[in-house]
Amino acid sequence: MEFIAKKDELLRELALIQGIVERKNTIPILANVLMEASEDSVELAATDLDVGLRCRLSANVAEPGALTLSAKKLYEIVRAVSDSEIKLKELENSWASIESGASYFKMVGLGKAEFPALAEPPAEGSTTIPGAVLSELINKTSFAITADDNRYFLNGARLELTDEDLRMVATDGHRLAYIALKRDKDVAGGNVSVIVPKKTLIELLKILGDEEQPVNFCQGDNHLFFRLGERLLVSKRVDDQFPAYDKVIPEGNDKMVTCGREALSGAIRRVSLLANERSRAVRFGIEPGRVEVSSQSPELGEARESIDAGYDGEAIQIGFNGQYLLDFLNASDSSEVRFELKDDSSQGLLRPAGQGEEKDYRYVVMPMRL
Numbered sequence: 001m002e003f004i005a006k007k008d009e010l011l012r013e014l015a016l017i018q019g020i021v022e023r024k025n026t027i028p029i030l031a032n033v034l035m036e037a038s039e040d041s042v043e044l045a046a047t048d049l050d051v052g053l054r055c056r057l058s059a060n061v062a063e064p065g066a067l068t069l070s071a072k073k074l075y076e077i078v079r080a081v082s083d084s085e086i087k088l089k090e091l092e093n094s095w096a097s098i099e100s101g102a103s104y105f106k107m108v109g110l111g112k113a114e115f116p117a118l119a120e121p122p123a124e125g126s127t128t129i130p131g132a133v134l135s136e137l138i139n140k141t142s143f144a145i146t147a148d149d150n151r152y153f154l155n156g157a158r159l160e161l162t163d164e165d166l167r168m169v170a171t172d173g174h175r176l177a178y179i180a181l182k183r184d185k186d187v188a189g190g191n192v193s194v195i196v197p198k199k200t201l202i203e204l205l206k207i208l209g210d211e212e213q214p215v216n217f218c219q220g221d222n223h224l225f226f227r228l229g230e231r232l233l234v235s236k237r238v239d240d241q242f243p244a245y246d247k248v249i250p251e252g253n254d255k256m257v258t259c260g261r262e263a264l265s266g267a268i269r270r271v272s273l274l275a276n277e278r279s280r281a282v283r284f285g286i287e288p289g290r291v292e293v294s295s296q297s298p299e300l301g302e303a304r305e306s307i308d309a310g311y312d313g314e315a316i317q318i319g320f321n322g323q324y325l326l327d328f329l330n331a332s333d334s335s336e337v338r339f340e341l342k343d344d345s346s347q348g349l350l351r352p353a354g355q356g357e358e359k360d361y362r363y364v365v366m367p368m369r370l
Helices: 007-017 071-080 131-139 198-208 261-274 322-331
Strands: 002-006 032-038 041-047 051-058 060-063 065-070 085-090 095-100 103-108 127-129 156-161 165-171 175-182 192-197 215-219 223-228 231-236 255-260 281-287 290-297 301-308 316-321 336-341 348-352 359-365
Touching: 002 007, 002 051, 007 041, 007 051, 007 071, 007 085, 007 198, 032 060, 032 071, 051 198, 065 071, 071 095, 071 103, 127 131, 131 165, 131 175, 131 198, 156 198, 175 322, 192 198, 192 215, 192 231, 198 223, 198 231, 255 261, 255 301, 261 281, 261 290, 261 301, 261 322, 261 336, 281 322, 316 322, 322 359
Parallel strands: none
Antiparallel strands: 002 060, 002 085, 032 041, 032 065, 041 051, 051 231, 085 095, 095 103, 127 215, 156 165, 156 192, 165 175, 175 359, 215 223, 223 231, 255 336, 281 290, 281 316, 290 301, 336 348, 348 359
16 A cells, blocks of 8 residues: 555544544554555544544555554654655555655554444435534533443433424433424435434534534444545444433423523632532522522632522522533523523523524523532
8 A cells, every 4th residue: 555645634534533543452453543545545444343433535546555553643643744745655564654755654553454344324314414503403412411431321412303303402310401403404304313422422523623514414223324525423323212301391480580691600600619529519599680699618618799680580599510500601602591490499491591483492400409
């Protein structure tokens, strides 16, 4: 195998692969990127056996072939060289030389035979989703995915495509983020309901970047497939029952409190400096026209701050995990947010104030005893 590729193009694809490769080194080949050169292009592939990425870039191929090299070291070499072109040539015994300008490197690799094959997408049954829509779904919900690997069915977000809208929902058992966007003519294909693993969502965001290219999605018996141009992200699917989230979203919360998003976010951040570091509990004293945000810790002290609020009901005291609220406020892009509360022991519902009919973004968070 021998080819010459543009540095910037090769570096861009290798950067995306860094999040895919297995870094624990339990299986050495999983730390490598597979390169297959043929005709006028090079295909790169990486996998950790749960998530895989295949991408392609144009190249001047002098000798077709295939070889795997350390994804991390190859990325570092390509990033470090100063010339605009990279020449990579396979040597004997799975070694490879890398030349760029006056720089020369010789790396040991592994043969293609040891590299696990990536699943292939089915020929039919695909759905097209605008990239900007998928990015918004992920950004508005992925922070609520559980960090507990033992709760496998919660270690991802549920993606739903219905006749009316596109939805994504994530929960860790203490909070739940839900968003639905109206489905328009740009979304082609049938209905979908799948759990997408957290790592897959993170890598999808990296691939989407600032581009708004459409995403072609389909599913097989054991895998999910996301194609973006010359890139194909392959993910093992989670075959488990996602919680009935519609039963978690409260109805009848009649106490409506409207606050400026930045004012509320700033108050929570400052007050949380003296909150209990484990529980991160923050108290909200709500009364007509204002909300007092406070925290108290025997080890650290206490803090409080008042902000203006649109509220004319009876006074209520309620506690929440401050970080949970900040996660929602950071993801929301509205100037004002609305608390919908029932009492001090029922879950609270937050949503952007004044959101239109095209979007339904809701965030449920359980209260804390203070």
